[in-house]
Amino acid sequence: MNAALHPRQALFDEGDAATLLPVVDHYCGVEARMRKSLELQAQMGPVFDITLDCEDGAPIGGEVEHAALVAELLNSPLNKHGRVGARVHPLDHASFEADVDALISKAGAKLAYLMVPKPRSANEVADACDFIDATCARHGVKQPPVHTLIETHGALREVQQIAAHPRIESLSFGLMDFVSAHRGAIPRSGLTVQGQFNHPLVVRAKLEIAAAAHTHAKTPSHCVVTEFKNAAALQEAATRAAREFGYTRMWSIHPNQIQPIIDAFAPSVAEIDEAVEILQAAQAAHWAPIQHRDSLHDRASYRFFWHLLQRAHGTSQPLPVEIRQAWFGTA
Template sequence: MRKSLQLQEEMTREFGACVFDVTLDCEDGAPVGGEAEHAALVVELALNAKPQARVAVRVHPVDHPAFESDIATIAGRAGHRLVHVMLPKVERPEDVERAARALDAAGARALPLQGLIESPAAVHRAFDIAAHPRIQSLSFGLMDFVSAHGGAIPSEGMGVQGQFTHPLVVRAKLEISSACHAHGKVPSHGVVTEFRDQRAFRAAASRAANEFGYTRMWSIHPDQIRSIVELFAPSKNEIHKASQLLRAAEQAEWAPISFDGKLEDRASYRYYWHVLERAHQTGRPLPDEAREWFARSQSNGEI
């Protein structure tokens, strides 16, 4: 956990922006019987993180004996330093509501929740879960999802290629992504465990971003982070086009325009603004006018 926070600090200096979150793990990170001590360590790390750090925590599931104490200890003492709480094994909207009430009781009413969808039943309820106002993002727990099928999905369904081709896994990924977009939430792709084969990993990350509609992705190893940031960021050409098109639209007072021989209007303006937002969030160099737009938006409290 300390190494992850150190890497985040180094890359923040390099990119001029914090381009990834560090999620401190209580679910799999805490030894059995040592949950309270691990929660105290998470509090210490969160409170001692640099001011610009983006630190989150994954607590135990709502039906685990340590869930309530996780929330009371971590959110109660360090909630103001966290960017979100990750809730694993979300099965239904009621799980989110229970977690929201626990956060409120701990004095962390403004802290958003992110949910981890890990079962066929949870996939079935993904749209209802995404609709909860406290949910900020949904992620897909691939390995637990495959295991929940009792061998009906072969082990290849967890691999770097099979997870993008097996029909049940593909359906789950698309349901989660679609649910998030339907409710204005962030779909976050799960981990790819093949961290040694960079070529295979990059191909998987590219498919997650460009074919499955995911706008963020988890890493399981530090070597994956730069590839994720690069592949989920818009290209230089996309950034240039978005900036030029929006400048022309602004000059036309956002009326429809002709740009490169095509009709553009408010629908495409929103699309290209999202391109610039992704560039801004991933530390990509922006043209002067785009930097001015973001400075203006931030001063007005719009982003």
């Protein structure tokens, strides 16, 4: 392997690239399912994130106890890889501040991120981040990254400002709440695998969220597929989200969805082979322009192929040993 500059050094300015997150964000809120998901992650490795749910997972009247349970699981030996986050209640919910305080005070060092749902504006996102940061300062805990859901009219209207906030790491599309917010104007079919990729209002939302995320080097995360027993539907949705809509991450709500999403977001063997050939030749040329198979390449295309290899590594695709060692620091 040529000892020239690493692709990150040669192709990007400092702070130019988004944080690389696992391509699956797996949601669970019931204790048995949370424990099962943690056990699965411990076995598979950090190829998917887990979001323990304090919003929909908490029974009404049991919010305090549920937040304590989530903190306990964050601190447990099952959190082996440090890729477990939590979703709190919305900013205007009575349990928001209690959720944040409990999680930060009891398990702040273990949080991979906090997910804030249902903001109605960029100001609400900023207020939520301010409270999270103040809570971290009060308890002497490092600030976790903040993720947020775009699922209201106001959040979609101000999605560029939300994506620009320095504390935001990822934007997720909340399909079901977004469709419901249209008061029946989007039909039930808009929630299905076919409808969510065809209805113009839903398509517009997906594209604007992905564009805003990429504009500000944040991670766009695609919504759930509720037909969790339909493997073909999940495969179609994940493939379209990754290949057509520009999403680099996707929600899972059932363990059986995790591997198919990873597979759909992973580059093909042919794509990986081409990227390796081009980047090795580019590095040998000290990142000057090259010709490869009758095509010219320079740093613009090198960046594309480097992102592709990063995604291959993040989805545990086979890479040549010399590439893994020199560029990813793994054997």
